[in-house]
């Protein structure tokens with residue numbers, strides 16, 4: 540698997556171990572996936588049955604300024620991994636994002652909805668989906684959203700850090716999405732990697748929906764911290780990359796990837812933080 544030093548990747552490696560699979564990681568230091576020859580040689584030497592590709596350029600704001608760099612990782616490297624996997628006879632599970640959608644909808648986004656990214660990150664991830672699909676029919680492209688989990692910077696941990704030094708934190712109420720715990724997503728990806736008849740695009744995100752403000756408030760309540768989430772808007776909290784206002788992910792696939800409610804995921808994450816403290 541790739542991206543194993545990342546937030547989702549290290550959880551996927553652990554979930555694969557726990558499920559009894561042999562796991563080989565293609566960490567960035569071992570193999571730069573933007574190098575097609577190195578990627579082909581690495582994958583051929585491992586001869587995996589399946590590859591879960593968690594490697595990505597994930598800095599949404601920096602991608603606005605460095606779209607060409609993001610494209611090399613999110614699209615070209617994804618294509619390299621998928622072509623190398625196909626040559627080795629491996630099935631590919633590739634991660635994508637809710638940011639392929641423009642945020643204009645009145646119901647959860649389904650797999651058959653037309654992507655229309657607002658920003659550079661979403662454009663490069665959509666280009667990656669295309670490269671993977673072109674490389675091999677044996678692919679599962681899993682769009683997920685609003686990830687949190689141990690081992691990587693994420694919104695929940697940022698809120699907890701801010702709560703330690705503030706009585707209140709202003710959080711936007713005008714973006715709604717599907718918060719997703721890596722602890723729920725990782726085992727689902729491992730199961731999908733072993734399920735050869737499941738191909739195409741899947742949406743895999745925490746059940747239910749929340750605004751960033753709602754997620755912050757629930758985090759403070761469950762963590763038992765005194766900090767209060769106050770309401771603000773995206774206009775008052777300008778960032779380089781535009782964010783979709785509505786990026787709740789649903790699924791029309793049966794069987795698809797169905798994860799527990801995000802509130803359960805939040806509790807799982809908070810419990811894991813407590814256990815590791």
Ligand SMILES: NC(=O)c1ccc[n+]([C@@H]2O[C@H](COP(=O)([O-])OP(=O)(O)OC[C@H]3O[C@@H](n4cnc5c(N)ncnc54)[C@H](OP(=O)(O)O)[C@@H]3O)[C@@H](O)[C@H]2O)c1
Pocket residue numbers: 541542543544545546547548565566567568570571572573592593594595596597612616634635636637664682683684685686687691
């Ligand atoms: N985080 C979210 O909220 C979110 C939401 C929706 C979808 N996703 C998708 O979910 C996946 C995992 O996200 P994440 O947040 O876990 O990512 P992450 O923590 O940023 O990890 C990305 C991983 O990719 C590796 N990588 C980057 N460039 C590479 C290259 N050229 N060659 C080899 N490895 C490279 C990184 O290694 P180095 O650090 O050593 O470079 C790191 O291990 C990504 O596909 C992302 O687009 C994430």
